[in-house]
Amino acid sequence: MTVHSRPARPVLLGQNQYGKAENRVVRITRDGATHHIKDLNVSVSLSGDMDEVHYSGSNANVLPTDTTKNTVYAFAKEHGIESAERFGIHLARHFVTSQEPIHRARIRIEEYAWERIGTSGAGAKATGADEAGHSFVRKGQETRLTQITYDGASWEVVSGLKDLVVMNSTNSEFWGYVKDKYTTLKEAYDRILATEVSGRWRFGWSDDEQEMPDWEESYEQTRTHMLQAFAETYSLSLQQTLYQMGARIIEHRGEIDEVRFSLPNKHHFLVDLEPFGLKNDTADGAVYFAADRPYGLIEATVLRDGCEPRIPVDLTNL
Amino acid sequence: MTVHSRPARPVLLGQNQYGKAENRVVRITRDGATHHIKDLNVSVSLSGDMDEVHYSGSNANVLPTDTTKNTVYAFAKEHGIESAERFGIHLARHFVTSQEPIHRARIRIEEYAWERIGTSGAGAKATGADEAGHSFVRKGQETRLTQITYDGASWEVVSGLKDLVVMNSTNSEFWGYVKDKYTTLKEAYDRILATEVSGRWRFGWSDDEQEMPDWEESYEQTRTHMLQAFAETYSLSLQQTLYQMGARIIEHRGEIDEVRFSLPNKHHFLVDLEPFGLKNDTADGAVYFAADRPYGLIEATVLRDGCEPRIPVDLTNL
């Protein structure tokens, strides 16, 4: 057996992190016959004084990833899961404060929403309730996201969502663009605008001395503003719609300083039905081909004046 | 260039079919400012007098798959999409009756549901409506399915759904099973029961002389009965729950003769927290590990007495 020791330079270790990814934890709480679910996918990533494990394989500073997994499950019982954000804050604080070599913890969480199944007439008679207390169907719409980062001094919370597919069937145009020798696209005065939203928003909260936002309410309100801005913007470009979605959030949600979106333009092409003697006018209701690839991809950060952009450009990339 | 002609026996052609799969067609209809979406994925599969194209490559009997694609888009405009089932019936009839060599058409359709985006106060004031007339968010829950088969004489319609994830957080037990030398499982008296429903149901309707079911209403009602049976069955095994889900449909929906389910048992394992000095009792609200693989897989057909089972065992396989 040969153990490699740290090689003579010139090869250095740069940024590094480790942990257990995708711990699937489900917490049920019972309020009499009415149960509640929190359904999360939790990824732990730790950094700190970790040179030696890379150079020589010494694990003296390494809390095993298996232990970080155990901690996720134990904390779900000990602290409950009031919100994904609060749960991540408990975890991050624990790792940084309890292990001297760990200087920074990043917790990423996906959350899946569930809704109650309605009871039948017979079921309602038996239980006196319109909804089953312990029966659920997964909502299946967007995936809610959060990322908590803590370095022992200050917090960064970036929440968001992905997989939310939206469409405006009118009130979208695209014209007046640059034309070069490779341009063949025809201008459009009434097109479908559809996208699958991947968004992240960063909170101003960074310090235990500040009052924490109400994470659950913030999420619901932010999602609503974003959807309404999408619906209510008469769009001349997906960039314009993106900006309006971000601006609406910044304007209405004082707890959020920065928003970043990655919006694929899910093209719906008007089908040419003239060869079959058919008109396919949008005004009349039309038939579209929903294409897979390629797709336009529009990405941007929208920022409260005076705030620094800190959401990484590659965090939301597809 | 060498053209292979039909080889001397002993190699025969058996069942064969061809067509264009996964035509993504979106139809918007406009009722003033209120728009409606039908969003389908349509697969065409044709059979008939097709020996020669296999043996010699002669395409004399072959309607190109590209043409079947064009037909899907043209029919969406010409006939509209009242329901996936009716749309499939139009297509199947067309291929069988218009092309002499085609003796049988099978149309498979996936349908994706959308819901309207609610308007903001300002938006509502501008439009006088609570919901945007032309702005939608994809529901993202189950995928609705149908399969239409026509041979020129009779119809078979099998509808269903997939991707619908449901959970009961109590009222499920599992005990009293066979124990052999490889059995280590502990009996459970209060467990989570969760599954991702893949179901198909076959309609009795088979003849143009019969009145057609109301496909949209049938789907909504069938889905509801299925969910309620899942919620309201006190379960001693997933097999029992499956049977109740199928029986509830057969009992309430006279238009349906046969149901088949493929139900993965999405295991939620109670986490052992004793090493950390924590009790993890279900009665108290518990913490679970949601596992990926392996999973139990329960599949069965439930049938109206007197009817023949015709849904293929492998149609719903995972």
Place this chain on the structure above:
Amino acid sequence: MTVHSRPARPVLLGQNQYGKAENRVVRITRDGATHHIKDLNVSVSLSGDMDEVHYSGSNANVLPTDTTKNTVYAFAKEHGIESAERFGIHLARHFVTSQEPIHRARIRIEEYAWERIGTSGAGAKATGADEAGHSFVRKGQETRLTQITYDGASWEVVSGLKDLVVMNSTNSEFWGYVKDKYTTLKEAYDRILATEVSGRWRFGWSDDEQEMPDWEESYEQTRTHMLQAFAETYSLSLQQTLYQMGARIIEHRGEIDEVRFSLPNKHHFLVDLEPFGLKNDTADGAVYFAADRPYGLIEATVLRDGCEPRIPVDLTNL
């Protein structure tokens, strides 16, 4: 607590099966410093006297799916994994012969291939070998498949593969087809033919009295014949190529009686570069757009004369 008992008719139970799906088992064997891997995904499905578990929830006849999982791992140690087929035969025989209520077992297996990592000069000097004895890279090409079914009397073995993507960059034409009012496709005299092969082949072996095929050699040879037939067929239609692939197997492999393929036509469309003043001739080397959806889908069974077709049409469906 209410236990549903078997309802009054008219709702009957039809075909049903259950078991543990996707047991990921890896077996390493050591031949001195040279190790060997078998990497399988094993799904168990059992049928028999199972009415009561569906009607009343009684598990008295139910061997838990957890036990079938344990059996997979124990058998991997006890019997080894000489081939996926032999391993499945051990398992199927065990379940049917050891449990009276189980009348039929179906074992489905996916197998992933690995190849050895070549050693560096220094590594070779240290070990005296060109290849590392215990270091592997996953081959990542096709997924090998088998399905073993046993009812206590006779065996059915259907092997095959999926995910194998192949392409002929010439020697493919498509013309002389039916043209109706929805046909716009132009005839092609030199096109790309590409597909992702999903194939299954059924062995004649069905009886413990017969000599078993050499499953490993059979797989390698069948795969080779199939690829060569794909490469060497001058194609006038994908149906013709499919038939040649099946016929080549039947002609060369006496142990195989039936083959079924599901071949998506992975369209590569010649890009129209004329708007940019460029010719894009195939003879000259051309540029193609590789499309995702829709795709042609060609499916057929090829059969040894005198044999019954038994591979289900829906086994290979995409």
Place this chain on the structure above:
Amino acid sequence: MTVHSRPARPVLLGQNQYGKAENRVVRITRDGATHHIKDLNVSVSLSGDMDEVHYSGSNANVLPTDTTKNTVYAFAKEHGIESAERFGIHLARHFVTSQEPIHRARIRIEEYAWERIGTSGAGAKATGADEAGHSFVRKGQETRLTQITYDGASWEVVSGLKDLVVMNSTNSEFWGYVKDKYTTLKEAYDRILATEVSGRWRFGWSDDEQEMPDWEESYEQTRTHMLQAFAETYSLSLQQTLYQMGARIIEHRGEIDEVRFSLPNKHHFLVDLEPFGLKNDTADGAVYFAADRPYGLIEATVLRDGCEPRIPVDLTNL
């Protein structure tokens, strides 16, 4: 129609980029009867003077994403595809130098490898060759990657790969780690070490005045060094193996200044077979459960002394 104009502050636009993603381009070149394939997935992302399209929807500075798609196909014909890197360089230079408002172009490319199908005896006799000249099977192992960024002055090329699954069946230990109250893991002295490599490496080349690396040879050599380092490192932690893989590249490939890996620890758990009276010793060849989630995730940058780290931490995240 209402066009939103730029809102009064306080909402600013931050980093933004746009383009057409996932253009699937296949280029065939013909050398007599011997054909060659380049099979790419090309994503274009442009930045520059784009405030107005976000604020007011004016497209006056916007080259349509459709045009960037056309350019990809036209350039594949005009310039050929010598390597993914050179192709990306052609594209990036074009967008930045031909469009005044575009100040920066980032081209990301995935490349899929193909290998030739061997001919049968008959085929070889007909063509005089062991391999078909125009018939290919997709290799299906790793996906090769590159990212080209150009701002009109200097170049950054980051190449790499993903989806490459590797395993050492011995020569891996894990012990001597931190133990806290949540630690239950047992130390391991002979375990499987498996990972799915996602790696990126940044080239020193940044200037048209410098000689360009041989991109094809660099890729092959880098991949080989990385695999050999994985195979030949006796591992006390996956971090140590990661560092050795990066260091081997830096030491052998002078054209590369920085490497970043994201390595999931694909856990293979030794199965406890004692309940069945079986020993499952590694020394004897053992049986493992290959787990899906959770997984350890080890990420780090390895750097040539004196070089700045520039590969974003989130570029390789899973």
